[in-house]
Amino acid sequence: MDFNDNLPIYMQIMNLIKSKMASGEISGGDKLPSVRELSKELKVNPNTIQRAYQELEREELVFTQRGMGTFATEDMEVIKSLKRKMARELVNRFFMEMKKLGFSIDEVKSIVFEWIEREDGE
Amino acid sequence: MKNIVEIKGLTKKYSSKVALNNINLNIEKGKVVGILGPNGSGKTTLIKILAGLLRQTSGEVLIDGRSIGVYTKSIVSYLPDRSFLYKWMKIEDAMNLYKDFYSDFDEEKFNELLSFMKLERNMKIDALSKGMHEKLNLSLVLARNSKLYILDEPIGGVDPVARDQIIDAIINNYNEESSMIITTHLVRDMESILDEVVFLKEGNIVLTGSAEALREERGKQIDDIYKEVFGE
Amino acid sequence: MFKYMKYEIRGTYRYILGVLALVLILITGLYVYIDRMGRTGEISAIGGTFMGLSVMILFGTALATFLYIVGSFRKELYEDRGYLTFTLPLTGNQIVCSKLIVASIWFLGLGIAIGLYNILMVAIFAPVEVSLSELFREMSAIVAVRKVLFSIISGIFSIVNMLIIIYFSMALGRVTFRNKRIGGLWFIIFIIISILLGSVALTISDYLPYYLDLNTSRIGTLDSIRINYQINIDVNAVAVKTSSDMATINIASTIFNIATTVLLFLGTGYLIDRKIDL
Numbered sequence: 001m002d003f004n005d006n007l008p009i010y011m012q013i014m015n016l017i018k019s020k021m022a023s024g025e026i027s028g029g030d031k032l033p034s035v036r037e038l039s040k041e042l043k044v045n046p047n048t049i050q051r052a053y054q055e056l057e058r059e060e061l062v063f064t065q066r067g068m069g070t071f072a073t074e075d076m077e078v079i080k081s082l083k084r085k086m087a088r089e090l091v092n093r094f095f096m097e098m099k100k101l102g103f104s105i106d107e108v109k110s111i112v113f114e115w116i117e118r119e120d121g122e
Numbered sequence: 123m124k125n126i127v128e129i130k131g132l133t134k135k136y137s138s139k140v141a142l143n144n145i146n147l148n149i150e151k152g153k154v155v156g157i158l159g160p161n162g163s164g165k166t167t168l169i170k171i172l173a174g175l176l177r178q179t180s181g182e183v184l185i186d187g188r189s190i191g192v193y194t195k196s197i198v199s200y201l202p203d204r205s206f207l208y209k210w211m212k213i214e215d216a217m218n219l220y221k222d223f224y225s226d227f228d229e230e231k232f233n234e235l236l237s238f239m240k241l242e243r244n245m246k247i248d249a250l251s252k253g254m255h256e257k258l259n260l261s262l263v264l265a266r267n268s269k270l271y272i273l274d275e276p277i278g279g280v281d282p283v284a285r286d287q288i289i290d291a292i293i294n295n296y297n298e299e300s301s302m303i304i305t306t307h308l309v310r311d312m313e314s315i316l317d318e319v320v321f322l323k324e325g326n327i328v329l330t331g332s333a334e335a336l337r338e339e340r341g342k343q344i345d346d347i348y349k350e351v352f353g354e
Numbered sequence: 355m356f357k358y359m360k361y362e363i364r365g366t367y368r369y370i371l372g373v374l375a376l377v378l379i380l381i382t383g384l385y386v387y388i389d390r391m392g393r394t395g396e397i398s399a400i401g402g403t404f405m406g407l408s409v410m411i412l413f414g415t416a417l418a419t420f421l422y423i424v425g426s427f428r429k430e431l432y433e434d435r436g437y438l439t440f441t442l443p444l445t446g447n448q449i450v451c452s453k454l455i456v457a458s459i460w461f462l463g464l465g466i467a468i469g470l471y472n473i474l475m476v477a478i479f480a481p482v483e484v485s486l487s488e489l490f491r492e493m494s495a496i497v498a499v500r501k502v503l504f505s506i507i508s509g510i511f512s513i514v515n516m517l518i519i520i521y522f523s524m525a526l527g528r529v530t531f532r533n534k535r536i537g538g539l540w541f542i543i544f545i546i547i548s549i550l551l552g553s554v555a556l557t558i559s560d561y562l563p564y565y566l567d568l569n570t571s572r573i574g575t576l577d578s579i580r581i582n583y584q585i586n587i588d589v590n591a592v593a594v595k596t597s598s599d600m601a602t603i604n605i606a607s608t609i610f611n612i613a614t615t616v617l618l619f620l621g622t623g624y625l626i627d628r629k630i631d632l
Binding site: 006007008009010039040042043044045046047048051 | 152153154290293294296298316333334335337341342343346
């Protein structure tokens, strides 16, 4: 993984785990890799991984069991709302970018519909 | 003892040239600290003072609460920026030397590091390439269970493959009980393993802090901040 | 410290053994040649060249070996090796002491080996047959055990003393001038210190002319001990007869020499611990 984003690395790691949880690659109740394992895998300072896990725990996306490790939340509602939140952020960004390119809302709408129709057609 | 290294008012002069100017720096236990700066910024001077190869002109330097001497040398694992082993040695001899002098040397760990680095115990030190030298030295240094590791330009002058291997070895062998000081001017390759950064410019600390906080604060990678500070 | 000596020895023994082999071969050659010349009484051109060359090589080797042995300390100060040595958990004194012991062992070892070999050669090539037991009986009659002990001790002491002055000069040279290129500087410092110490010792012995006679354990001025230098060297160079007075030492200058040796030793350790900038 390349940390070229200008976000702090712990946030980039949080986002990585979040998107894996949203996509189902990590499902509810799954054990997350240990700090050390993930540190080796991503070549990132273990303290940074620790920080990412702590923040995820504060957001109640993961929980820690003493001596067992860190697990993804089993609460499906939380995962659902995570997915919604991520979707919202994506759509937000999409519209912001389109706006920057000078498209009006109606133009954006028609572009989106065109795209959906083409996808359906295939 | 929360701080493994405490530096107060450290100044080093070479005759008239000031190499380090009134440096104040504490390093906490368990942290990986990057000392960043171009050549001639005083990085190596600072490191050599900590390793016991240079004496300060004035100021106080404590490692684990003790001034530099036999005790600090026994708990500091130092990787110089050059090859330092006797030429007549084989890798095995170098290992035995470390075993003889440092009670914290872990032979098993060393064997793992050697095979990770693809080095053989019976290789002659004289016949090693620059990159292999660097890998061997790092293996020796990391195989110790020291309180403080000091790595001077661990990836300077080696090819990208060796560079990756070296960074992997550093991460794999880092443990929360010890601290690490790494000097480098190759910030991009190292930045994800640093907790704290210290920017040294012409013997002065111009910026210091947690790497993540700096990224958050400035919305930039440490590498970009480096370029800004040193105006590349 | 003994661990450090181990690595010091392992780093140098190959060179020392090589030198020893070369020297012994040359010495053998010389003896063989002299022996033949003694019998035939003629000097061939090749033989002459061989002798001259051998003597030159012997001197050259002696000088090279000397520099090699003391160079082991110089290398720590002037080359990258110091990065290992001075980060080992050893005090300056321990490092200097190890270097000193190993260097002394080499000098003594080489000296004794070559000396014994010479005696062997003489025994083989000497025109007069001398039985070894007779030789020893004769020698013990002339030379008191005390005197032998004394000459061994004073021999070792003068080696140690010289080495210490060299080490101190090297350390001082390194500390005073950061520029590594003026590496030959230590030799100048060495000469200055040697002259200085020598003249002070002489002056002291002039002012305090009290001597210890090692044979009689009497203390007094030279007159009172009765000086009587008489050295007869046997034609066969087998036995060296000396009068008893060879074993008198000036008390004050001896104390001075020992004290300066100790001080220079501690001084070298101090320079390494506190002043060396690599």
